Amino acid sequence: xxxxxxxGETGRAPIRLTIDGAEVWALAGDTLMVAxxxxxxxxxxxxxxxxRRAGFCLMAACQDxxxxxEEGERLRACSTEAADGMRIVTRGTAWRIDAS
Amino acid sequence: xADRRVVVVGAGPAGTxxxxxxxxxxxxxxxxxxxxxxxxxxxxxxxxGFTRPAEALYGFEAGRARAVHGAFEALSxxxxxxxxxxxxxxYDGALHLLCGTKAERLPYDALILAxxxxxxxxxxxxxxxxxxxxxxxxxxxxxAQACAIGAEVVFMGSGPLLYLxxxxxxxxxxxxxxxxxxSPFSASVKALPALATRPAMLAKGIYYTARLALRGVAVHxxxxxxxxxxxxxxxxxxxxxxxxxxxxxxxxAVGLGYGLRSETQLADLARCDxxxxxxxxxxxPVTDQDGRTSTPGVYLAGDGARIQGADAAELAGRLAACAxxxxxxxxxxxxxxxxxxxxxxxxxxxxxxxxxxxxxPAHFAAGFADSDVVCxxxxxxxxxxxxxxLEKGAPELNRAKALSxxxxxxxxxxxxxxxxxxVLADALGVPVEQVGRLxxxxxxxxxxxxxxxxx
Amino acid sequence: xSAPIQADVIVVGGGIMGAATAFFLRRRGVKVVLLERGLVGxxxxxxNFGNVRRQGRxxxxxxxxNRSRAIWGQLSExxxxxxxxxxxxxxxxxxxxxxxxxxxxxxxxxxxxxLELEILSANELRARYPFLAPGVVAGSLSPLDGHANPxxxxxxxxxxxxxxxxxxxxxxxxxxxxxxxDDFLVETAAATYRAPIVQISAGAWGGTLSARFxxxxxxxxxxxxxxxTEPMPYRIAPVVGVFxxxxxxxxYFRQVKRGNIVWGGGWRGPAFPDLLRAYIDPMNTLRQFxxxxxxxxxxxxxxxxxxxxxxxxxxxxxxxxxxxxxxxxGLFYAFGFCGHGFQLGPGVGDTMAELIATGSTPIPLAxxxxxxxxxx
Numbered sequence: 001x002x003x004x005x006x007x008g009e010t011g012r013a014p015i016r017l018t019i020d021g022a023e024v025w026a027l028a029g030d031t032l033m034v035a036x037x038x039x040x041x042x043x044x045x046x047x048x049x050x051x052r053r054a055g056f057c058l059m060a061a062c063q064d065x066x067x068x069x070e071e072g073e074r075l076r077a078c079s080t081e082a083a084d085g086m087r088i089v090t091r092g093t094a095w096r097i098d099a100s
Numbered sequence: 101x102a103d104r105r106v107v108v109v110g111a112g113p114a115g116t117x118x119x120x121x122x123x124x125x126x127x128x129x130x131x132x133x134x135x136x137x138x139x140x141x142x143x144x145x146x147x148x149g150f151t152r153p154a155e156a157l158y159g160f161e162a163g164r165a166r167a168v169h170g171a172f173e174a175l176s177x178x179x180x181x182x183x184x185x186x187x188x189x190x191y192d193g194a195l196h197l198l199c200g201t202k203a204e205r206l207p208y209d210a211l212i213l214a215x216x217x218x219x220x221x222x223x224x225x226x227x228x229x230x231x232x233x234x235x236x237x238x239x240x241x242x243x244a245q246a247c248a249i250g251a252e253v254v255f256m257g258s259g260p261l262l263y264l265x266x267x268x269x270x271x272x273x274x275x276x277x278x279x280x281x282x283s284p285f286s287a288s289v290k291a292l293p294a295l296a297t298r299p300a301m302l303a304k305g306i307y308y309t310a311r312l313a314l315r316g317v318a319v320h321x322x323x324x325x326x327x328x329x330x331x332x333x334x335x336x337x338x339x340x341x342x343x344x345x346x347x348x349x350x351x352x353a354v355g356l357g358y359g360l361r362s363e364t365q366l367a368d369l370a371r372c373d374x375x376x377x378x379x380x381x382x383x384x385p386v387t388d389q390d391g392r393t394s395t396p397g398v399y400l401a402g403d404g405a406r407i408q409g410a411d412a413a414e415l416a417g418r419l420a421a422c423a424x425x426x427x428x429x430x431x432x433x434x435x436x437x438x439x440x441x442x443x444x445x446x447x448x449x450x451x452x453x454x455x456x457x458x459x460x461p462a463h464f465a466a467g468f469a470d471s472d473v474v475c476x477x478x479x480x481x482x483x484x485x486x487x488x489x490l491e492k493g494a495p496e497l498n499r500a501k502a503l504s505x506x507x508x509x510x511x512x513x514x515x516x517x518x519x520x521x522x523v524l525a526d527a528l529g530v531p532v533e534q535v536g537r538l539x540x541x542x543x544x545x546x547x548x549x550x551x552x553x554x555x
Numbered sequence: 556x557s558a559p560i561q562a563d564v565i566v567v568g569g570g571i572m573g574a575a576t577a578f579f580l581r582r583r584g585v586k587v588v589l590l591e592r593g594l595v596g597x598x599x600x601x602x603n604f605g606n607v608r609r610q611g612r613x614x615x616x617x618x619x620x621n622r623s624r625a626i627w628g629q630l631s632e633x634x635x636x637x638x639x640x641x642x643x644x645x646x647x648x649x650x651x652x653x654x655x656x657x658x659x660x661x662x663x664x665x666x667x668x669x670l671e672l673e674i675l676s677a678n679e680l681r682a683r684y685p686f687l688a689p690g691v692v693a694g695s696l697s698p699l700d701g702h703a704n705p706x707x708x709x710x711x712x713x714x715x716x717x718x719x720x721x722x723x724x725x726x727x728x729x730x731x732x733x734x735x736x737d738d739f740l741v742e743t744a745a746a747t748y749r750a751p752i753v754q755i756s757a758g759a760w761g762g763t764l765s766a767r768f769x770x771x772x773x774x775x776x777x778x779x780x781x782x783x784t785e786p787m788p789y790r791i792a793p794v795v796g797v798f799x800x801x802x803x804x805x806x807y808f809r810q811v812k813r814g815n816i817v818w819g820g821g822w823r824g825p826a827f828p829d830l831l832r833a834y835i836d837p838m839n840t841l842r843q844f845x846x847x848x849x850x851x852x853x854x855x856x857x858x859x860x861x862x863x864x865x866x867x868x869x870x871x872x873x874x875x876x877x878x879x880x881x882x883x884x885g886l887f888y889a890f891g892f893c894g895h896g897f898q899l900g901p902g903v904g905d906t907m908a909e910l911i912a913t914g915s916t917p918i919p920l921a922x923x924x925x926x927x928x929x930x931x
Binding site: 003004005006007008009010011012013028029030031034038041042046047048049051052053054055056057058059060061062063064066074078079081 | 134135136141146147148149150151152218219228229230231232233234236237238240241242244245246247248249250251272273274332333352353363473476477478479509510511514515545546548
């Protein structure tokens, strides 16, 4: 299920990402948030209740759209440009605390 | 004097005009901006590869947007533009910058903060559900990405942006399920004399409202939000109409906002004095009419100082630059100060009119259920706040923060601060100014531990 | 001016020392007034790291620390409020062989004080705490130590003292303090208080007050440089401290159950007692980053969302002033805890209350006596 609806500018080149392992398509020039929410309904788990979160302010103020890459990098989805080949984790974390 | 470093933070209308004026005086200011492209939020530019004309993005403001963008482009080579750079702290006469994971300390001789604004939010039950976005965020989705936040969108809250964004959505082909305005019609009537100080702006407001009606969008005034409902995302908004009847509007997205609040964290870290502004019902940095703060060498301009809109921001940016130049020993014609100040005067009056027409619904705070979430980062409820107010002795916001964690999360109180103040003041039975404001703490935004010091 | 408010004891300063003293005095039936300039627990007591640590202390301080640890274990029952104390264990790790030798020597030395530490090899450490970096060579675990929430502990003592009958007065700055006869007179803007006994537990400001009684101390104010990460799954149970010859390597961190990782150490920042402000120097925060990831490399994936400081009082020998005045009868001190007072707080309160109410305590206080700074 997607959340955002594209209303135009759909002539851009396609790019490919994965969300929690599933391959999806987005468009060059999408923010990561748009690339994700054009394909899925939420971006992250809330730490302190059972709910999911899908961002809020879209201008890098609310900090409610941080996602993980499979490699363990943190990205603020609304202020990061989506790139072909990104592998995004929206459930749980990709924190590798163990040192070895 | 050419070696004096003047730094402008923000590349929106205020920052652009400040930089332009500094460059005109022969300086080479550093312009630091979080975004990749100049323009700020109001004149935010779409990424490369997008093809919509300025008229489609900015409507009536297309000309102004083009002018501001053009002015910035004309500064190429005359300024040092540092895009995608966050000022994460200010300390001891220097900015602390973050670009990617590189941190740099940048001392300044004069600093103009043009940090803009974000939405002012009054929470409502269910506001953390996926599908609820700030009004400004809803507009950015459309303006910068040609997206709607959902298939059927309700816009709820108050302020001129409510009508503008609804209009822009409808015009772009989105389905607007309803516009739910908490301010009563009577408030607009009361505000008319002040709003008439800028007839063109008033006319635009009337135009958007009329256009929404023509497109068959339901507009309700004087409503009271009850809840945003849904299991794993927005399914409906429940609200009471002006007559008190409970209504339910099905939708899959909500744009929520009650005007704007200034982004004042950097002014706070620069140790500028703040004072309560009864019209905005917020603590704002104290400035003189030209933008000087209580901290020598630090100036404020635009919505980051007080919410007056983009046109005023352009004037204020230029005025703050004039003030900085004069304080650095440059000669600035008195007539320039006079004309900028005169041009700004009606803006302030119009702003007061907007605050009268679209009042911040402080009284909603009393109506929150104890289980309603106020702080979305930490999931702190109205009940948590009332408990620390009444049982643990929190007479002001920072104590309430220490005891309840309100405002302690990733956003540092940006989203919950104004509402938390109202809930606390209501619980204590004191005026909101008495509970103070959340003190700013660095980093202004989350700072990677992998950050390395450069330079 | 209305008549002075009479009490048995006036405690000046509502940090964790003063609030705990007031609480334990009430449990002994003593009529006590607690005067706090701002809000209880607002200064160093509320902004410190939250360490409930005994290992690594000045040895003669261990009886006090042990008494305090026992109280931490019953704090919720005692106060009727939770200060989030958990006995997660406290582990000190080091990166150099000669430092490991010193950890072992310390473990031997503290045994006679009843503190049992476990010395862990590099392999044992990593088996138990897989987040530790490969470069860690040894560690010392104090299994019964842990951490608590500093924002909650002192206010909880203050409220419990009030519930037990203490007069707790906030926003009551002491404007004048003197002993004109048998009693002390303590003046605030709203009222004057009179009592035969006064305890000064005013943290970094304690020296200003002791000086009024002819006992100057070379106390200086400094600000710890604290930071916290965004919340993460709870994976780091113990408090971790780095034992090093180089004080800038001396980081410490802990994860709270909600998931945030708090750290401090390394550098100290400027503190301005007169302005009631202490600041983070952003460079210190940046310099802390490699120091914490050196111990737990997995922290490099995270972000810090908040930093803070506070005003702590330090003395040249890095131990507090605690016990009776050397000059004025009825005057007692408990201040200047040099950044390590939080764990001691409950024990200091209990010990000072015992000393004040009975005239003696089995806890040895001689090393902390103010007379060691007989300055004029």
